[in-house]
Amino acid sequence: MLFAVFFPILLALIIPFLSKWKTTIHTGYFVLLAPLSIFIYFLQFIGTDFQTRSGSYSWIPSLNINLDFYLDGLSLLFVLLISGIGALVTFYSIFYLDTSEKLGHFYVYLLIFMTAMFGVVLSDNVFVLYTFWELTSISSFLLIGYWNFKERSRYGALKSMLITVFGGLSMLGGFIILVNITGTTSIQEMISQADVIFASPYFVLTLVLIVLGAFTKSAQFPFHIWLPDAMEAPTPVSAYLHSATMVKAGIFLIARFTPIYTLSELFFVIISGFGIITLIWGSFMAVRQTDLKGILAFSTISQLGMIMAMLGFGTKAAIFAAVFHILNHATFKGSLFMVAGIIDHESGTRDIRKLGGLMTLMPISATLAFFGTFSMAGVPLPFLNGFYSKEKFFDASLNLGESSLWIAEILRVAIPYLAVFGSIFTFVYSMYLVFGTFLGEKHLDKLPKKPHEAPIGMLIPPSILIIGVIVIGLFPNLVNESFLAFTAEAIYGKPVETHIQFWHGLIPAFYMSLIVVVVGTILALYQKKWRKVYDYFPGKLSFNRVYDWLIAKLESYSKTLTDSYMNGSIRRYMILILTAIVLVTFSVMLITGGFVIDYSDLAPITIQEVFVALAMAFAAIATIFTRNKIAAILILGVVGYGLAVLFVFYRAPDLALTQLVVETITVALFLLCFYHLPNLRERTEGIKEKSGNLIISVAFGLLMTMVAISAHSSKAFEAISQYFIETSYKLGGGDNVVNVILVDMRGIDTLFEIVVLGIAALGIYSLVKLRSKKEAE
Known part of the structure; x- marks a missing residue:
């Protein structure tokens, strides 16, 4: 597993050299080796006889931080998604990105991101997981801002990194508390001590901190605002980051820690509550968008909210439905992002208002889009995998059980209605996306270039994903029995046996699906009648406005604060630095009892040592009052040579020789630079400034003296x-x-x-x- 995790980043080391041949052979072909080989390697673990595997490699054993990797059903699902879709995205990028682009940069960033994601889903050590977690934020920042000549790309990259890094730091705080509670850095050992964590007074705090990390990474309300702006990245990046990898990292985190936190009803309230809000808000806002990737961005937000809500339910059926939808979402959403990239690549625009009637011009892309969007909408057709997991979501929402918390009970009753409401808008934006692009009137005069079907290389990756949509739809139990059941078991903690079938009879979940289709069709047909609601809502309530205001104020206040002390005065800087050192060090040592004086094992002081020390002290003081440059240099040399003499007294001839050489060279250099030294000016400070200088100098000198004596006198360890x-x-x-x-x-x-x-x-x-x-x- 170690090689599988680090193979992409090792390959990244030689990509800059291989990219020099990009005019002969596209760099992407070399990169394709990493995800494809890893995908093939992990395929061997699929099967009904699946067994967990682990590996540990020494890294920082003194801190109990080792590269501990753990492969179970959950990590296997994500590894296959990361590597499988990573291979398809890499192949797609070969035809999407021209050789005139900085391909070396792009593929290095992509490979670093792959390693980061593999590390996140395979790590069993919380601190190693955090290291890879932040590496995903850094590498995704580079990928989103790949076209850094665009202001919007830079804005989107910075926005995503600020929000996700904030969540990552919160998550780290939760991890540190968990380590202190359990005494281990292993996630699996923490899970075995779930009752200990639940009984801890810090249980809620750890839950909130870890949830912040998951919500920011998986774009949950109200942290969802970074994902639409991340659409400024090249389409291969969008297809990869926002269908199967980065945005799923938060989902993975919640799934991994579910066995610990599902003991509390607060987990259901937070995860399912915010998940269902995200589902509704994302689907509602998707209809408002006019950019194809903008529609897909908000659709991703809504789908992630649905998965998050199911994980919060905590029931066996809900967890299996969440796992199933993670797989289904990766297939249809990855293909739709690629189709959106094809449309942009071949027509020159993603503005749906300028598109329409492309079905006759791009029939293959249109067919792929129809399958993808109808699966995303949950249309009840037996060859669309999205319907299966959507219906299981509805069924799970109806069987949540009783709750003791009043807010949990209200949420339990409301969730089925909210699920239907959010899914209606999912149906609307799906129909809006496909019909608004491929049917209706053509607007060829509004397009930058005449659209035509994409080259076969760009069509292969989305076609493979759509084939996956159909195969899973027709034979869902193939993936269920081979590894989805093991994925659900890894989250639920017990065996999960579920048989997937298209027809369950006239059950409530089926009626909910019919309501979604009927009401969604009506809203889609009469969309122009009610779209005016977006003119008033959300309006000024936009969280993007809040983010922009916070960043503007942060920059303004930071500049004001910095300008207050960064005024170009070296004296001011030294006062601040030395004062901070004195106050902090003195306070810490005073509180901890660090000041210790012990004369018991000191050698007697001789008259020679006193004489040399006094000479050094007088010389150091004399440098303050001298106004002659040569005299100041020579007097300063007395201090250095005096220290060399003390080394001789203390029987350290090697240090004495080193000090003599250094001091001689220093004095010689000063004399060589004599002409360029500034003139020594008369001091013009008032009594107030001089008194301040004296106090700080004496305080700092005394502090260093006390630290030196205490360091010698303390015997805390051998x-x-x-x-x-x-x-x-x-x-x-x-x-x-x-x-x-x-x-x-x-x-x-x-x-x-x-x-x-x-x-x-x-x-x-x-x-x-x-x-x-x-x-x-």
Whole structure:
């Protein structure tokens, strides 16, 4: 599993080199290797004899953070969706993206995103899951903003990252509390301690924090506003992120933690309550859109709300229906996004007001769209998989059981009606999407270019997904018995045996489906009569306005605050920095009892040491009052050379030699730069400023003195110096302990210190060159 997770990102390392051949062979063909091979590998786990698997790889064992991966029915479903649709999207992008595009950038971002998603769904360690979770936010930011020359692309990318990262940080807080409650970082071990978590006073807090992470990632109301703006991404990105991967990450998170939180009715209230609101709001707003991808974006929001609501129900039937719809949604929504991309690619627009009558010009695309939209609408036809999971959703909404909380009881009674209401608008926007695009009057004069059918390469991926829609519709129990039942079991915690069939008789769920079709058809036919409601609603209540206002105020207040102290005064900066250090460090050490003074094991102080220390102190003070540059340089050298003498007294000749060399070079450099040093001006500060300088200087000096004495006096744990003395020769082969530490035991630290110095040298060189160039001009 480790290789499967990291294979895409390893491949991403060589994509920049392979993309140089894009004029000969499209870079996408190389990228296709990753998702396709992973999909084929995980297909072997499908079957009625499925068994969970796990693997652990050392990463940070001292913090109990290892790469722990766990494959059960839930993670298998998502891995197959991520890799399978990832392969189709990659193949689709080969024909969608021209070789003039920055293909190296695009595919590197895509492969990083794949690795992040694989890591999310396979991780059993909460901190590893969080690491991959945030990597999805970063990589999706890069994918959404791929066309960064467009202002809307940049806006959408930033919006998605701000909202999802906010949720991710909240989720991390929940994870930390769970680790403290259970004493483990393993999700499976946490599930085994569900009763311990439920009994904790922090149960509700962890629920809210984790739900925030899931809701922001899966675009649940009111955090849904980022998803429509993310449609500015290239269509392959939209088809991938918003049908099977990123937006499903929040669904996965709730599903994974359902065994823990389903013990509380609050879980039902929050998850199902917000899920059903999201379903209604997303479907209602989808009808308002005029951009094809905008319609699909809000339809995704509504479908995610429906899945989330079913997970909140917590019943066996509801969880199976949710799992089934996760699969069905990925098939029909992925194909519809690809068809929308084909229309945009071949006609030059996605504005449905300019489209119409394309069925005769694009018959294959129209056929694919009809199957996809009718499945999404839940039309009761036996060859459409969407109807099966939609009817199971209705059936589950009617069998929620009794509740002790009054708000839960109200929600239990209202949910069936709300489900039908939201599904009616789902039917309306589905019909609006397909009929408004492919039937009716042609508007060829309004199109940037004359539309025609797409090349076969762009038609293959959506065709495969539509074949999946039909096959699952005709033979639903093939996927049920092979892995969907195991997926539901992983969430529910017990075996889930469900037989899927088209006809269940004249049951209430079927009548609910008929109501959706009849009322939805009427509203779709008379859409122009009632569309004026969107002129007034939501209007100023738009959450996008709230987001834009918050961002504007945040930037304004941040600028005001920053300008209040970033005024170009080095003195001001030093005062703020040193004051903060003194206050924070002193407070922490005072509270924790960190100030300790112990003279018991100190060597006696000799007169020579006192004399050298006083000379260094007088020299340091003298630098403040001198007005001669050469004198200041030489006096400052006294401090450095005095420290070298102290090293000699303390029998550290290597440190003394190092200090002498450094000090000599420093003084020499100062003298070499003498001409360019600024003149030492007379101090013009008043008594108030001088007093402030004195107080801060003395306070900081005393603090450092106390920290040094306390560090020497404290014996909280055994000193590591003894370990270095005992092992330096055995491990490093050297008698000089300091050298062994620097070169062997802390070799990586030393290496990066050298790198930092090298970077600083390059920066100085660049500044010198820029100044020389400016003076030459």
